[in-house]
Ligand SMILES: Nc1ncnc2c1ncn2[C@@H]1O[C@H](COP(=O)(O)OP(=O)(O)OP(=O)(O)O)[C@@H](O)[C@H]1O
């Protein structure tokens with residue numbers, strides 16, 4: 001059970017919680033008995049006996065609630081700590097997973113592992129075991145109390161409660177649940193249509209596809225309303241059914257009690273306990289349903305955290321080589337064959353050498369694997385390399401320490417410029433504690449047409465829909481591209497990898513960047529690898545490789 005490893009240090013508190021819950025349940029189980037006595041004294045006008053029982057009733061109720069409160073408090077606090085521990089573990093696994101893990105997954109679902117699934121797991125195990133232990137204590141106590149009254153009537157009460165739960169359950173599973181599921185599915189589809197429209201509004205609008213969206217949405221809505229009507233009828237029947245079956249069950253119990261010639265006070269006790277028993281049986285049934293419903297969450301978290309079954313994780317102990325400061329390697333691609341999905345080879349037996357301190361251009365038709373090659377040099381998708389190797393001065397890339405590799409050796413600007421949340425300055429400086437102020441100033445020259453460093457209160461957030469946030473800057477593709485280039489260069493890597501770095505830029509900005517790149521390769525002894533389709537860019541390269 002996955003939860004067990006996160007309980008360390010909390011077992012003591014949880015045990016106190018469980019015990020408090022059990023005590024509260026045991027006390028609770030005596031309340032109907034005392035209550036029945038009170039009713040009996042009231043009916044028979046025995047006011048003199050009432051006082052003691054009223055006091056007892058009061059004491060029982062208060063103490064039951066005190067223990068229930070302690071139980072609730074302990075559980076709420078500890079569950080949050082336990083979930084937090086599990087979430088930290090999950091979070092660190094996001095950082096360890098190989099990129100290929102994310103390649104064929106629904107990213108929303110992968111993200112939900114950290115939020116919804118982790119919480120579901122805590123609910124499944126902790127809340128359910130809490131309910132189970134409480135109910136069990138209550139069930140045993142009630143069995144003891146009612147067994148003393150009449151074991152036969154007790155068994156009959158259990159059987160009636162069981163049939164009540166079964167009837168409700170059958171109705172729910174066979175009819176009601178399906179309607180609810182269908183209604184929800186239609187709602188999700190409607191949402192996804194409109195979300196898709198909003199996210200791609202410029203494309204939809206330019207193609208004038210609103211009519212299609214409109215028709216699709218209205219079609220779904222007609223089905224939704226039809227389903228919702230059915231849902232409402234089912235809901236009504238469900239209410240009617242649960243209430244009626246409950247009342248019928250109690251009436252039946254009274255009839256059986258009378259038929260078997262039990263005293264009215266015994267029958268009254270059984271009637272008062274009936275709802276307790278049926279709710280315990282419902283709880284047990286609910287626990288089983290909750291586990292079935294959330295089985296996927298258990299699987300998701302277990303699979304995600306356990307590293308043994310998969311090839312997805314990078315192995316830290318293998319990658320421990322840290323070169324000295326003078327390391328300025330040539331990069332050799334030797335007999336490299338690569339496929340993302342083990343079917344179609346994207347790179348086929350490639351051999352080439354990229355010399356240090358030079359600008360190497362890579363060009364070739366779209367889809368030939370240029371970006372893929374850059375990602376492989378970056379150490380991504382290493383486990384998918386079928387044959388061959390990538391060597392940095394004879395050292396296989398996979399043995400180089402990852403922190404050194406990404407902090408000191410390489411820096412990358414992808415084909416799609418990506419900024420993270422925060423100011424423009426934060427985007428450029430990133431996690432650098434110290435940086436070359438001279439170089440920083442030089443880089444600002446690339447973005448001074450839209451960015452003023454002395455007055456930076458900008459905030460970039462691609463996900464923000466908050467139109468009141470006037471600091472949230474909107475940037476053009478070319479502006480983002482230039483910021484990404486500044487970010488990569490400020491890290492002063494030994495190897496700078498640029499995937500079509502000027503594709504979104506005008507000639508003037510392109511020239512500024514090319515001049516800087518030329519300067520970097522000479523004065524900072526940087527090895528620069530850049531992908532481009534542009535002749536002017538390629539003309540600045542010392543070598544050009546055609547894929
Ligand atoms: N993450 C991925 N998963 C699976 N296949 C991929 C992935 N990324 C790229 N591919 C496939 O690999 C091939 C090469 O893609 P790549 O992006 O390397 O081409 P490219 O040469 O950079 O093209 P372009 O000039 O259009 O940018 C393509 O057929 C593409 O479908």
Ligand SMILES: [Mg+2]
Pocket residue numbers: 370371372415499
């Ligand atoms: Mg590409």
